[in-house]
Amino acid sequence: MKQPKRTLHELKIALAILRMNSIAGSARHRVISSSALFFCWRKSPPDTLIEVLRARISGRYAQDTFEDLIKRVEDIILGRRAPDVEAFLSARTPRGAGISSTIRNSEYKKALEDAVDIPEELLPAMESEMSSKTSAVGESFDYSSPNSYSRAPVQQIYTTYSIFYGTDRLQEPGRTVKFGGFRSDDTITYGVAAVSIPHIHREGKLERPWLWPAQTKGNPNKHIVVHSNELMALDAWFTSAEEYLSHQGIGQDPSKKEGLLFVHGYNVGFDAALWRAAQLCHDLKFPGLMLCFSWASLGTPGGYPADEATVDWSAGNLRQYLTHVTEQLGLSALHIVAHSMGNRALLSVLENWKHKPGTTPIHQIILAAPDVDTSRFKQFGQVFDTFEQVTLYASRHDRAIAASRFVHSYPRAGDANPPLVMSSLSTVDVSVAGKDMFGLGHSYIANVSKVFRDLFYVVRHRHKPDQRAGIKKRDGGYWELT
Template identity: 50%
Template sequence: MSETSHRRVGALMRALFEILMSSPDGLPAPEALARLAGTFPLTPQELAPDPSGEPHFEAVLGDAAQEALKAGWLQQEQGAWQVTDEGREAYGRLTDPKAFYEGACQLARQRTHGAPSKSFDAYKRSKPPMAGAIPPEAPEFSVQRIDTRELSISAVTESGTGVKVWFGTDRNRVSDAPRPALSFGSDRSAEDDTLSLGHVEVSIPSTHQEGDIERPSWWRLEFSEDPDKHMVVRSLQVLDQAEWVQDAAHAGAEGLLFVHGFNVTFEEAVLRAAQLAFDLKFAGVPLCYSWASVGDTEDYIQDEQTVEWSTDNLRRFLELVTTKLGLKTLHVICHSMGNRALTRVLSQWAEQPGQAPIGQVVLAAPDVDTGLFKQLVARFKPEWQVTLYASRTDRAILASRLLHDNPRAGDAKPPCVMPRVVTVDVSSAGAQMLGLGHSYFAAASTVFTDLYYLLRNVPVDQRKSVCKAPSGGYFVLP
């Protein structure tokens, strides 16, 4: 998180304190948030939803409120939030927003861990998101070995189901991570060619709704992960390449690789990969490649630079997956800015003898210059089944187009149509697109239904989930 965003979070936090201090008995979180949204000037980025579906400012305040709670500046009684005497003193003393926010974080860390505070930058790399740490009383996630050669589901518990996801990442390692999912940070790995490999076990609650990633929400007074309600990364193991290959190899199985986009943390990436495999009922090997996105809407330019840097590492991971795991075929779903790396890799793909072939390639909301996109995709192997999901209502893609002053391939105004690519205009799913309209490939049920049939190799003209547009050579959601 940049220094500017530290100051902005502090400003949001102080505004929340002002609202709570104006009510002697405190306020329920939803009412406090509604008042803040009505009185505080929020930017479009802050109003846009984050990957969990909440408006970004709510997620940011969730982090901040969690730290203020640990610091003793906030308390919650009978469903109402109140500012403590200590919080009022800090509000009056730390008038600079940045100092106010960082002061809460540093005091929270001292009180939680009983150790001298690290610098805030070090804290940021290892801090838990609003979910907090798994409480000691949470039941252990017992992995029950079954034949994952037949099914990606690898464990079943009373709380729900577990999915195992094999990952590759070029993010930095976090040595003192408080939770397994925070073992990789938002920085690039120390060496340019460092590729960390491993697997995670993700528990999915029995109450899971298709397309959702259920996470704790501070305004619902949820401050820690509950396997009965939330998707949780219950374990993470880092392996060397030989161990990883032995663990992930499933001769004759299909693989499903997810490559994320802009503003995604490692935790969010592996949770989405698990959700896709589970909801698509994918009977194969779920895989995830996580490049070092900062995971903050204010770091778009840094993410642009990092995804280009990550291209060679993604190529190495794809070569490893297709040559060493014994897969029958590999399907790839790539989202948003991640398409910049993937399209470059696949445009230069050289198949090797015995290598698993690439099957379906789904390019969802690609934040790629349309002209460059056409040049790169035209070099794809003709046997690959390539699908482009685009939308006229995708505000993130529209903002990118304005920033770059050129059309983006994920924009359906007009749809990008080219030979050997099935283009689907998913604009009609706009109301289901988490508000921002940028994660529709995993959240909108109509799009998800099309993905289900696509991965089962049903030809587009036989899928009831889409229909041919009257003109233009593309398809639309009905």
């Protein structure tokens, strides 16, 4: 794969981190591991390296030091051997010679010395702050550890759900299963994750330890937590799904053989997609198979252009995943919830979707806050009558959609200024739902209980708008949340 071109700004930050790592006394005093930096350097799309690194850095010391580097980037001077280190960063690692062994080499450390000059006043600050910042953490909590937020709870007061996922994210090296925001080599990885919802959960909320690093696992009695993640070959994945449905007792309740697929939107990491899928399953009291397709979003606010390119690339992989789900699992019906930019991939697939006799029919399609050009959405809408019901949730207060409209200079389907009205489409204006927990007005589909209760009647009971409480018909032909 061709290496992305890096900016001078990115090169300075990368070399400065490597130089700091070479003189750091221990791993906990590093901003990010050198091997992780190498991986991000080689895989991050152009102009996204800083955003990608920022999302991966955990721990108060590391985060503060990284931000100090960003502020002082103009004071970082590249030396005569900077081209040599840059070439090593971009080169493929020779077989049998790992990055970790190479960076411990004395010649490599000497090359770093000659490659980058960090301001003298910054280096002493780095050394003195190591003790002050880490001592503030104390022995009871290690910010860099994803599993250290809390000790194992004495009593289990949470419920665990199995999420049958497919992803076209690149699996990253490490001892545990980890997917970041980089694209795979056009392959889909299948697996099953166990995700818990605490009994203190409030409908429509996503309980996470927001004040701590995103990598923090959390306390399952208080937070939504991914407990395990098992990768599977496709045949084993099919078998596992069939066994799960069998254990659910499908003979007693036909709805237990239905499937619900969640396709996330922009700025969503892999674990966050699993959290949302589990939350949907829990709050909708969905008795069947919970599915999730996680496309390779960078999972950073600054990754919008890269996510736009990736979601189009992911459409083919979503089609393959959806084909396997509808043709191999023997489900009686499939419902799909897509959010934000994820609607682009889904609508691209549905535009040419043909239901084959004997396969699972797609019944309810929920398009939440679709970041899709309105005119293009109307073209997609020509096939809406082939599905049982297509529901559009839109809002006048969706700031992310408003920003997208400004960037693209054309209206978006997720905007309710005014609501989009089409045949074979049930449009619901949810502007009265108010702002969400992120303050961006864009995650109302999963954060506002009024919207969620309407969604409950759509997915669980397949009710048409005139059968649902809490919404009323407006003169413009759309429905409005009351």
